[in-house]
Amino acid sequence: MNAPASLPNTSAFEMDRAHVLHPWANFGPFEKAGSLVIARGQGAKLWDEQGREYFDAVGGMWCTNIGLGRREMADAIAEQAERLAFANHFVDMTNDPAARLAAKLAELAPGDLNRVHFTTGGSTAVDTAVRVVSYYHHARGNPDKTDIVARENSYHGSTYLTQSVGKRNGDRIEEFRYKTEGIHHLSCPNPYRRPDHMTEAQFCDDLIAEFEALIAKVGADRIGGFIAEPIQASGGIIVPPQGYLRRMWEVCQRHDILFIADEVVTAFGRIGHWFASEDAFGVQPDMITCAKGLTSGYLPLGALILSDRIWDAMASGGHRWFTTGLTYSGHPVSCACALKNIEILDREGLLANAARVGAYFNTRLQTLADLPLVGNVRGQGLMLCVENVANKATKELLPDEVNESKRISDVCESLGLLVRPIGHLNVMSPPLIITEAEVDFVVDTLETAIRRVSDDLVREGHRLG
Template sequence: MTLPNPEFFAQFDHDQLVAADKAHYMHGFHMFDEHREQGSLNIAAGDGAYIYDTAGNRYLDAVGGMWCTNIGLGREEMADAIANQVRQLAYSNPFCDMANVTAIELCAKLASLAPGDLNHVFLTTGGSTAVDTAYRLVQFYQNSRGKPEKKHVISRLNAYHGSTFLTMSIGNKAADRAPEFDFMSDLFHHISCPNYYRAPQGMSEADFLDFLVNEFEDKILTLGADKVAAFFAEPIMGSGGVIIPPKGYHRRMWEVCQRHDLLYVADEVVTSFGRLGKFFASQEVFDMQPDIITTAKGLTSGYLPLGACIFSERIWQVIGEPGKGRCFTHGFTYSGHPVSCVAALKNIEIIERENLLAHVEDVGVYMEQRLQTLADLPLVGDVRCQRLMACIEFVADKHSKALLPDAVNIGEKIHLRAQAKGLLVRPIGHLNVMSPPLIISHAQVDEVVEILRQCILDTATELRQNGEYQGR
């Protein structure tokens, strides 16, 4: 896009936008008191890895929108592809015996990229609906094979699988479980988060891995393998704090699933389409073959809403058995939307043509190395980064790993300091999470690290002066 100029920003009435936002716009994960007092950062434009607020201030978006602006913002060829599709076919019924060309082409492309025999695709409107679809598919499959009792699901503590009623119940991130909401509990069970940083003191990583695998198998046996249908897992837990599991974790958990006839559902809503340097991470990065993959976010790089539930030939053969007269009575008005599908196809074309996966391997390793230079700073307990997924965990005491009081709001404090310096990181309690666009450069990684360094040091000084941090 053409970079915004002062005349572009002059069109916005900042005060009016703030007032309208406060009066009418209920955001996702709306913080009522904070929003009432502070309002929002109102974004007006984006270009590459940068976004601009209505006053024209520029920010390096190290959050990548919401883990999703993989190819960067403002690409003219994306705009042209979307506009051309709107002119050609803006909408088509996705149900029953109707299809459209771009949806067919996208499903074939996804099948070619997905690992193993994941040859079948159900298109959705985003990540939450992709995971919701995955569970409905699990139900349909188990009933179709004559196992109506096999419906229980095992997930992990601190997991995030979406924000529908069903998917929020599958996940179990404490901060997201507002007491004013209800959750399903009878079919969903949660085992330990694979966060070695929070393992019992003195436990080796190998012993921690054994504990996790044994806990999983014990949970299956306790519930009864004839009742447990599936294991839902993010390859790297995203919103839970970029939790990178011990080496071999997913392979061994998959082997447990194989022994006990569980489907392995890999929630790759975040990790797919280049974030870890591969189109899909399950097999190429973590050496296991899931039965179902859910994806969204980087599928269109955020240009339009779209998700997908990709599943195996084995599942397809069971649910679509000839002569049974079955109907998969599940769908969304906007799944397979032709304009969203053309955005996904163009997005994949750009990733392939510009060799962005190789770029992620290069710049991602550089980001891992540079972020580790922050590990010795005050407040920093752990630095977790794999390619372009990163998190800094802040603590009150490096030795005990004790957290600062919630009232300090440490992630938010550092986020706001960074924002004032033109950098966006995502605050999640005592964490700052990053997932920059795949196009980020070495120089921009340096900018992220240097701004964060100064913000962490300044925040530590402020907290010491206030008596809120002793610096141990």
């Protein structure tokens, strides 16, 4: 065991490479190149250990909505930590910040979503939501109505259960095992990848018919819940066809299937609303999962918001126990952080800024659509991406080993911009404080990077266009 005294003489880069197993670690490249060590953040900007500055167009991990380095956030966290750093939240104990945050979320959430279960993040919120499906239907006398329906290329978290429910390209690896019984996946509602002979409206009809066919095959007496991100985030910024989510919700209503809106990314202003389900897509979900923008990344926190109807069914008779939860559920410091974050989002009009600047961002980003490597530019609010293709007419992708999106992000990084490579995409989800001038910098820098990588690919013998 190394003596602690030796640590100050070792760089964070070296310690990280020697000791840390990162989420989604790619072992070969990591062991060779190590990690980018971030030392400081202010607003939408980051600085690494060498003092190099970057504009963070990724927004941390879809989460730094109000921007970094805010003194009033630090003060709120410190004050609560001094007053009450921790309190048991199990069974019949609570604390003031948790109670006030639950009331605030009930106020902001649509319809009768008035009950809140706090978790540590998005994965644990979704994990709980899926389990509530079984609990709710069992309490109503339907113990076999437990199956869950999700979509291809969806992402709902990284616990064993939530990664089984999600099915994003690249997440399923042979070294892990996944739950398959009782989980069904429908087609991804990606208009860009719809069959060539279909209009978008016909594609939507086909998706709804697919859901109805699955219910007929499996049985409405077995399917208990449907889970959907309003916009599939890590799955590729998939904005569904017009009317799709509303019609899927109507199918759920007809068959007594709970509709879970996974708003871990879309909530708290990402596309201009506190919650996107009703305001953007006309859906009144039975449950909403949220995290990320709930605290703008200042502290870990997630929440499952559920309807009075679900609570009433689970609580009927007064004899049942809800046997799930986490040590840090309702953590007072995290809840105080979330309350201050919501106050800032509201006071500074950041939801409206996300909608306004997001529209400008989308318009500017569309100027890249004519580049030979760019197949599609899509998104809504401050969730946007560029999809790279080898052939614009056929939408054929480059071989995975070409890794063009990572190469583009590497060039961007060298120019002071962070964008996120996911498969053949370059994804952006900047803080909601972003300005139009900063959008111009992002788009201009991304264009430079795409052009440079395109030129390199042509020199390597790849045909583009």
